[in-house]
Amino acid sequence: MDTLRDRWDEVQTRIAAACARAGRSESEVLLLAVTKVFPASVIEDAYALGMREFGENYVQEFEGKRPQLPPLAGARFHLIGHLQSNKSKKAAELFDVVQTVDSAKLARRLDECGKPMEVMIEVKLSEEEAKHGCDPAELPALVEAIRACPHLRLTGLMTMPPWDEDAERARPYFARLRELAAAHGLPRLSMGMSNDLEVAIAEGSTMVRVGTALFGRRKKP
Numbered sequence: 001m002d003t004l005r006d007r008w009d010e011v012q013t014r015i016a017a018a019c020a021r022a023g024r025s026e027s028e029v030l031l032l033a034v035t036k037v038f039p040a041s042v043i044e045d046a047y048a049l050g051m052r053e054f055g056e057n058y059v060q061e062f063e064g065k066r067p068q069l070p071p072l073a074g075a076r077f078h079l080i081g082h083l084q085s086n087k088s089k090k091a092a093e094l095f096d097v098v099q100t101v102d103s104a105k106l107a108r109r110l111d112e113c114g115k116p117m118e119v120m121i122e123v124k125l126s127e128e129e130a131k132h133g134c135d136p137a138e139l140p141a142l143v144e145a146i147r148a149c150p151h152l153r154l155t156g157l158m159t160m161p162p163w164d165e166d167a168e169r170a171r172p173y174f175a176r177l178r179e180l181a182a183a184h185g186l187p188r189l190s191m192g193m194s195n196d197l198e199v200a201i202a203e204g205s206t207m208v209r210v211g212t213a214l215f216g217r218r219k220k221p
């Protein structure tokens with residue numbers, strides 16, 4: 001717990017410093033604690049310290065962890081990994097926010113669950129084959145399709161630049177996401193991770209998704 005508290009302090013200090021440099025208020029940037037691969041007890045520890053927003057990548061993994069958790073008042077769970085439309089019902093049951101909507105079909109499937117949900121669109125800004133996400137050229141149509149879904153509230157965009165040790169290399173991707181969000185009147189930007197959160201905040205991030213810097217290295221699943 002003490003290590004986690006220290007790491008949390010460190011991450012919050014980094015966020016505060018990045019906000020100060022960018023002339024932004026700290027209250028504009030939410031910290032999403034990414035708990036994928038870690039056991040449910042880690043979520044409980046993080047909650048006990050005061051963390052409230054949690055990110056998980058896999059529906060199936062969180063389906064196993066959710067029943068092990070006590071009621072955590074005020075906690076919100078975000079799906080930040082790719083969602084197959086055949087798992088959308090399960091995802092709607094388990095999560096408060098789905099950040100990775102990338103097709104109209106998936107949006108309609110989520111909407112059909114009838115649960116009021118916050119969603120974001122994952123945008124694919126790099127040419128990497130393995131990456132999911134909506135092509136920027138298809139973004140206007142997807143925004144329109146989601147806005148037509150009565151149960152979904154579209155709040156913003158999310159992206160994951162190609163991995164690079166040099167955080168500065170992520171900057172153009174973050175800037176592009178900010179421009180796309182502004183063009184569609186979307187206030188939220190989910191971008192920035194352990195190694196590049198400062199650059200993301202400088203480019204307007206409103207939510208940084210942090211795993212390693214809080215919980216340490218993940219074992220390969």
Ligand SMILES: *Cc1c(COP(=O)(O)O)cnc(C)c1O
Nearest residue numbers: 034080193194209210211212213
């Ligand atoms: C794992 C993951 C993160 C957290 O990455 P770290 O480098 O451990 O901070 C953030 N976003 C997504 C989509 C992830 O899959």
